[in-house]
Amino acid sequence: MRLIDRYIFRVVFSHALLGLLIFTFILFVPQLVHLMELVVRNSGSVGRLGMLFLCTMPALLIFTLPMGVLVGVLIGLGRLSADSELIALSALGIGVRRVLVPVGVLAGATCLMGLGITLWAGPAAQRTLHSLENEMAATQAPFEVQPRVFNEITPNLVLYFQDVAAAGTHLRGVFLAETTRDKSLELTLSEDALVITDQKLGRADLHLRNGSMHDYLPNDPDHYAVTTFARSDGPFEFGHTVQERAPVATNPERSLRELLAVTGPGAVDARVELQRRFAFPVACIVFALLAAPLAARPRRGGRAIGFIVTLLLVCTYYLLFVIGAGMARQGKISPAEGIWAANIITAIAAIALLPGMERIRGASWMSRIADKFAAFHRDWQERRQSVQQPGRPEPVPGVGNAGRRGAMEAENNEAAKHRVIPLRPVSMPVARTAHRSGFPQMIDVYVLRNFLFYFVLVMTVFTFLFEIFTFFELLDDISRHHTPFTVVANYFVYLIPFLIYKIAPFGVLIGAMITIGVMSKNNEVVAIKASGVSLYRLAWPIIGVSALMGLGLLAMENTYLPYFNQRQNALRSEIKGRPAQTYLRPYRSWIFGTNDKIYNYQLFDADNSLFGGLNVFELDPATFQLKRRVFANRARWSPQQNVWLLEGGWVRDFDGDRITRYTPFQAYSLSELNESPAYFNREVRQSDQMNWRELDTYISELHQAGFDVSKLTVQWHEKFAFPMIAPIITLLAIPFAFLVGTRGAVGGIALGVGIAIAYWAASALSEALGNVGQLPAMLAAWSPNTVFVFLGAYFFLKIRT
Secondary structure (H helix, E strand, C coil): HHHHHHHHHHHHHHHHHHHHHHHHHHHHHHCCCCCCCHHCCCCCHHHHHEEEEHHCCCHHHHHHHHHHHHHHHHHHHHHHHCCHHHHHHHHHHCCHHHHHHHHHHHHHHHHHHHHHHHHHHHHHHHHHHHHHHHHHHHCCCCHHHCCCCCCCCCEEEEEEEEEEECCCEEEEEEEEEEEECCCEEEEEEEEEEEEECCCCCCEEEEEEEEEEEEHHHHHHEEEEEEEEEECCCEEEEEEEECHHHHHHHHHHHHHHHHHHCCCHHHHHHHHEEEHHHHHHHHHHHHHHHHHHHHHHHCCHHHHHHHHHHHHHHHHHHHHHHHHHHHHCCCCCCCCCHHHHHHHHHHHHHHHHHHHHCCHHHHHHHHHHHHHHHHHHHHHHHHHHHHHCCCCCCCCCCCEEEHHHHHHHHHHHHHHHHHHCCCCCCCCCHHHHHCCCCCCCHHHHHHHHHHHHHHHHHHHHHHHHHHHHHHHHHHHHHHHCCCCHHHHEEEEEEEHHHHHHHHHHHHHHHHHHHHHHHHHCCHHCCCCCCCHCCCHHHHHHHHHHHHHHHHHHHHHHHCCCHHHHHHHHHHHHHHHHCCCCCCCCCCCCCCCCCCCCCEECEEEECCCCCCEEEEEEEECCCCCEEEEEEEEEEEEEEEEECCCCEEEEEEEEEEECCCCEEEEEEEEEECCCCCCHHHHHHHCCCCCCCCHHHHHHHHHHHHEEEEEEEEHHHHHHHHHHHCCHHHHHHHHHHHHHHHHHHHHHHHHHHHHHHHHHHHHHHHHHHHHHHCCCCEEEHHHHHHHHHHHHHHHHHHHCCCCCC
């Protein structure tokens, strides 16, 4: 028995591990870009970077461990049932329920692992992750700031520089503006500066050289001091210590004792989190009990059906969990009842199915439904063919397929007795059909039907899983801010198009792998090759549809998707307790103008074309020292003169540390201040809320105003590059699908996930390099596509047709 138990455990464990890897990767993809940016910008040790990735895993494993157990039991025992190995056990006198022993061992071990994650590893990982992110963000200050960009280091300190060395430690053309407590603006300008980081304190300092300092008091406009220096006496800190940025512990970061100690308004949320830490690990045992009787019944479809049933059960379970958690947070039921309701309902269904495990010969309710549907489909096909072929007898109502076939055979046999068959050569219709050209043929319809079925299934299930995972991320915010149900529901409705856009290439990849894999396993590919059809011709429908899907994603990105993204971002801000961001006329106090001018203002009224508290700094491009400074309490645009009319201020000209001219005024105008109000009235919008034309115009405007556009430029190229990965990744998937075809759907899914991991990791890395300016924007966006199209073309052309 130990040998049989080890064999069953090994089969179930291998599929459970595969399912765990698939689900964990799917949920890890959204965080990959953020982590890659931290890796690219960080100069820490390899151990610290490895710890950063490791700390993101417990929060994902809490969700995916029960999924892995469910897929392992369903597919593993389903394979034993389909191969009649469970029937062989019954013939030896071993009850089918015996399989509960190895399945229970796997479920129990996974439950203990889940408890270790939720009770200890998960909270510790969350605390460590936040600490590492804060520490790395502090030490990355030299990499966070960008040249020709006004970087707001603190609310009172702005840093601008013209150029930076490749190592990020030498800045040239530095402009520092600090607002003091008395609302005065102190300027510091220098030719260059050295950046020195302190990883222990988590901050970075600037040491300036060859510069000047300008001190001005608003209450005393006649007082103005200029001081030059060869080296700055004290460093300017532009990072914050880790202790200063330490966040307040959230419920996922708290230990059990800390959760039990929470009282007051947050007590319900703490109790919900406490119950969740025990409910998810126990779900491993509940899923195993439910999956065992379902998988022990003989059924058609093999492993693919097991994976489909897994996805449906997972969606049902987490939907029940979300409903219960929502009712518990609203106070309608207790936290224990709300969190454990999904486990209790699933356990009741499992106990009800357990007595039927021994009835191997009886067809399950799922098999009976499938047979009914297949019979209905055959009847419908026969009726349609009878309409298309008038000479064929009409189907008799109330007579089944077997009766109709028997009647037709008897009629044909009776006619054959009185028929004389002439001896003449007969051509083979199969040969003519095999070489018939045109599209679509019957084989094309068959391949496309299977491909679209798997594609829609993957898209539906993983979209739902992403929404469930997002809901758990927002649970604390929903409860804390008492967000109405309609707002939450609308947010998830508007989130669906964004998820479809992001998951579609993965759905195309998995759909192609499963379709070709199942056909190879069933020897359909061998039959098609024997009929004279090339594998290139067989793959053409999938490649063509994937190319159309890529064009559809491109059209979606540039038409409807920006509107949906804007709506879901506004609703997410409302859930988070922030004001809904409209991205219109933001407050922006620093802008780089034309002809080496810098504008700073306290207020800008775009409707009336009016500035309040305007400062204009004109720089010498050779020495990066101040040549002229203009201050005005008010400035109004004159469209007739095409200049700004200044009121209540002064003008000072400089030559090194000397003030060569000082002109106070009540009304004044300067011809060089000719930037129109539209120059300062720009929208701040996210790239995913604009189509490619709007984003291109937006990038040009921001670049002219001195803002960092490297990240936006990468995202502009990605608007074209990302949709094209659908046909490219299909070109790579098809030859590998033929390679692992004997493993069927599971082999296709496993290899598809491996290809997806390679692509998304390469894409996230190249995007992060492009965001920090270490790769050209076009190369950062298109390099993964370029690499994969060459690999796909190579392996595709190497197929033995």
